[in-house]
Amino acid sequence: xxxxxxxxxxxxxxxxLPAAQYAAxxxxxxxxxxxxxxxxxxxxxxxxxTYRGDDSWLLPGGVVEAGEHPHVTCRxxxxxxxxxxLPLSAVLAVHSFSPHHPDLQTATACPGxxxxxxxxxxxxxxxxxxxxxxxxxxxxYAFLETRDAVQRLRPVDxxxxxxAYRARLGNTATAHLADGRHIHDVPALDRHDVHVRYRxxxxxxxxxxPVPERLPVQQAWAWCFAPDGRVVLVAxxxxxxxLPMLPGGTVETTDxxxxxxxxxxxxxxxxxxxxxxxxxxxxxxxxGEVYGGVGSNARLRLAARVTAIGPTxxxxxxxxxxxxxxxxxxxxxxxxxxxxxxxxxxxLAAETARERWGLPTARPAAIEEIPAEGMRLT
Numbered sequence: 001x002x003x004x005x006x007x008x009x010x011x012x013x014x015x016x017l018p019a020a021q022y023a024a025x026x027x028x029x030x031x032x033x034x035x036x037x038x039x040x041x042x043x044x045x046x047x048x049x050t051y052r053g054d055d056s057w058l059l060p061g062g063v064v065e066a067g068e069h070p071h072v073t074c075r076x077x078x079x080x081x082x083x084x085x086l087p088l089s090a091v092l093a094v095h096s097f098s099p100h101h102p103d104l105q106t107a108t109a110c111p112g113x114x115x116x117x118x119x120x121x122x123x124x125x126x127x128x129x130x131x132x133x134x135x136x137x138x139x140x141y142a143f144l145e146t147r148d149a150v151q152r153l154r155p156v157d158x159x160x161x162x163x164a165y166r167a168r169l170g171n172t173a174t175a176h177l178a179d180g181r182h183i184h185d186v187p188a189l190d191r192h193d194v195h196v197r198y199r200x201x202x203x204x205x206x207x208x209x210p211v212p213e214r215l216p217v218q219q220a221w222a223w224c225f226a227p228d229g230r231v232v233l234v235a236x237x238x239x240x241x242x243l244p245m246l247p248g249g250t251v252e253t254t255d256x257x258x259x260x261x262x263x264x265x266x267x268x269x270x271x272x273x274x275x276x277x278x279x280x281x282x283x284x285x286x287x288g289e290v291y292g293g294v295g296s297n298a299r300l301r302l303a304a305r306v307t308a309i310g311p312t313x314x315x316x317x318x319x320x321x322x323x324x325x326x327x328x329x330x331x332x333x334x335x336x337x338x339x340x341x342x343x344x345x346x347x348l349a350a351e352t353a354r355e356r357w358g359l360p361t362a363r364p365a366a367i368e369e370i371p372a373e374g375m376r377l378t
Contacts, residue, residue, distance in 0.1 A: 029096070030113040033074040034061025035120035036092055036164050039128060041339035042196040043143035044165060045120075046152060047081060050139050057142075057152040059117070059161060070116040078120060082141070083132035086120050093117040093164035093175040101179055103156040117164040145337075146195045147240045156180040166190055169334055170327075170367040188369040192323040193241040196337045206281040206301060206345055215298045217282070218291050220258035220265075221248030222302040223329065223349035224272055227377050229362035231332050231349070232306060232370070234269045235323040242323060244335045247272060248302075249317075250291070258300045268317065270324050271310035271374065277302045278356060280348055303349045305357055309375040324370035328362040 017025065037045040037060060046057040062077040064070050071088055078086050097104055099112040133141060146165060150158040159180035166189040167175045175190075176183050182190065211217055224232045224247050235242035249265040251258055259277045266272040280301045288294035312321045327335065329346035336342055353359040 028111045030110060031064035031070055031073075032061065032113055032115040033064055033070040033077065033118065034059040034115065034160075035074050035078060035086070035088065035118045036161070036168060037078075037086070037120035038122050038165075039143045040122060040124065041198045042169075042334055042337050043145055043198055044149050044161065045123070045141060045143055046149055047133070047138045048140045048142075048152075050135075050137060054154070056154045056157070057149075058157065060120070061117075071118060074116070074118050074120075081134065081138055083130060084123075084127060088118040088120060090119040090168070091116060091174050092119050092167045093160060093177060095160045095163075095177040096179070097156070098179055101156065103154045115160065117160060119168050145198055147197070163190060166194070169196070169331065171331065171364055172366045188323075188325060188367055191369070192235050192237065194235050194244055194323070194325075194335070195241040196335055197243050198337045198339075204283050204341070206283055206341065206348070208281045211282050211298045211300065215282075215284075215296060216294070217251055217258045217300050218285065218288060218294065218297040219248070219250055219299040220261040220302060221246040221299070222262050222266070222274070222277060222304045223280075223332070223346070223353075224266060224270075224274060224304050224306050225349075225353045225357070225359055226306050226309075226326060227359065229328070229350070229353065229360045230326045230368075231329055231362075232270055232272060232309075233325045233327055233332055233335060235325060236318065237320065237323065244325070244332075246332070246336070259302070262302060262304065266304075268313075269315050269322050270370075271313055272306050273308035273310075274304040275307050276357070277304040278352060280345065280352060301345060303352045303356075305353075305359075306377065308377065309370055311374045312372040326368045326370060328364060331367055 045060060047060055048057050060078050060081050061074055064073040074088055078084055095115045097113040099110055104110050131141060146162060153161060160177060163175040163177055166187060170187055170189045172187045232247060233244045234247055235244045247266040247270050248262050251261045255261040262277055263274055266274050280303055282298040282300050285297050285299055288297045314321050329350045333342040333346035
């Protein structure tokens with residue numbers, strides 16, 4: 001039985017060239033390696049180099065030296081730039097620059113560049129405290145929300161950073177980009193320009209006891225579980241990108257209970273039909289500033305089963321439809337920017353879903369967009 005013939009099976013005339021001439025004819029490119037490193041609430045670490053004339057920032061990383069593998073470069077550069085020895089768990093993105101891309105901005109003729117972006121993980125506070133910069137090369141570092149980080153990066157570096165970070169958040173395959181653009185299908189988080197927003201309120205604990213009578217409930221949000229154990233997130237588009245949220249919202253005077261608020265908001269924002277909402281606890285908002293300074297109030301957190309997902313519709317409060325995403329509880333917590341308290345709440349919600357409704361533990365998978373026509377649940 002003969003095997004199929006591919007174009008590469010045909011001998012190229014170049015094979016007849018002298019070795020030196022053949023070697024000179026091969027494509028050449030510089031190599032670079034960088035890392036996505038975050039703090040516990042998902043802010044991305046950037047460094048400020050002293051040698052760039054345009055005052056732009058960078059991801060930690062650097063130039064691959066002759067004979068060096070990119071992952072070795074990345075670990076070496078992290079040690080040299082930050083004073084940390086970090087494991088690299090995945091290749092998040094591979095990016096190719098054209099030889100004359102304007103963002104390369106180098107005085108030396110460049111044959112183009114291939115850049116690898118690795119996952120450098122999450123730093124705990126003691127690791128952040130241990131960061132030491134080489135002052136002759138880097139003047140400062142900062143952990144930034146991605147919406148702020150993009151303002152400090154060159155345009156193509158923004159695209160690389162976002163694609164790599166979203167590949168980590170969304171558990172997608174390695175992002176492959178050429179001159180800042182995906183060369184395959186654009187993942188859901190990139191398609192909707194989803195960003196993580198740090199919310200300091202989530203340093204507050206989740207109280208499992210009933211809400212005290214003296215505290216009004218101003219907000220009701222829920223972990224809304226599909227039958228496969230994933231939860232629904234909504235992402236509100238805006239000029240600086242879309243911010244993910246749990247379904248729910250502000251308790252209105254027309255809502256008899258916070259559970260009524262949840263049913264109404266989930267239907268309006270995400271076209272969800274919910275059943276059996278259960279209260280997980282509440283978070284204390286001491287000022288109520290977002291509600292006009294109403295003073296101390298409770299923000300209620302619930303879990304509920306999704307029994308139906310309808311077609312996309314315009315949210316009456318904003319006048320536009322929200323993106324709807326399916327994610328594991330852990331992925332949702334990371335996207336929400338709630339840090340360790342959010343991760344614990346996600347675990348509590350998942351345990352509640354298993355014990356109360358017999359739902360499975362969501363398997364790690366790529367974050368998925370709910371189709372515009374809705375989704376049939378089985």
